[in-house]
Amino acid sequence: MPVCVHCAYPVKHLYTVYKTKSNIRLGVCPQCDQFLDPLIEHPTLILILDLVLLKSRVYLHLLFNRGAPPLETTVPDIDFNTKRRSDVWTDMIMLSAMAVIAETTLRILASTSIPEAAISESSILRTTVLVVLELLAQHLTTTLLTLVVLRVKGWYPSSTTTTTSKTTDGRQINFLPALIPLTLLYSSLLPLLLQLFLMIYYRPPTTSIRSVPSPQAMALFPPFAQELVLEATRFWNGTDRLRAGTRLLGGMSSGFGLRVLLPTKPWETTVIVLAGWVAAAGLGNAVQSMWSLI
DSSP states (O other): OOBOTTTOOBOSOSEEEOSSTTOEEEOBOTTTOSBSOGGGGSOHHHHHHHHHTTOHHHHHIIIIITTOOOEESSSOOOOHHHHHHHHHHHHHHHHHHHHHHHHHHHHHHHHOOSOGGGOOHHHHHHHHHHHHHHHHHHHHHHHHHHHHHHHHHTOSSOOHHHHHHHOOOHHHHTOOTTHHHHHHHHHHHHHHHHHHHHTTTOOOOOSOOOOOOOHHHHTTSOHHHHHHHHHHHHHHHTSOHHHHHHHHHHHHHHHHHHHHHSOOOHHHHHHHHHHHHHHHHHHHHHHHHHHHHO
């Protein structure tokens, strides 16, 4: 069942098609009196820009309304729920494959400066396996933790009678657990592709360029904090700043996307996103340590 992209009110149809396909009429939400989903008339580029600008309406459109059949005066209604479940899994598999390819390419480009022809097949295979495992760990952890929070809140799962008779929240009526990783993919894939595009023009410096706080700056800190400042500086000097920036952007986008999808509080969403990151990093480090012993 589609929803209004402004207030998430559930409706049967977003627009009506008359005798000719070009003759359509957008539906109006009975709750907020706005057009249900103006994005059905927008091209893909506008949807991408809305994702970059973190507009909540594009998440509701992609997660609940994309592919929703119209009310046609000459054609009987189509069961949209069955088609939607299939589309959700298809989109998730396609976006996951794109994310794995992009992340694998980024790690190979960042780890070596030798020509592409000299990259061994074993390193590509290991990097791909590592990326897949980390992606699974992140999404499984995020999904399971989210389902626990929703169960504690009594939001999901809920009885069919209660859901259909008392709530006007289309997100709850149409919620599927698969929407959680799909939201993460929609949110994090664009920063990942941005980093891949920027890698064409920027590479992390191979020389040991180090920025050290001046004595005048260090004098501003108390003695017990000066060592912490130096440690933080060493960590920052060894960090790929482009990767750190795009990952931070992806994390904020993921948190915003989950806030649109779920009734969680900001701190709950932050904990959920961070838990997924920690799980992915922990599994990645464990796998790399295991490989180093072989």
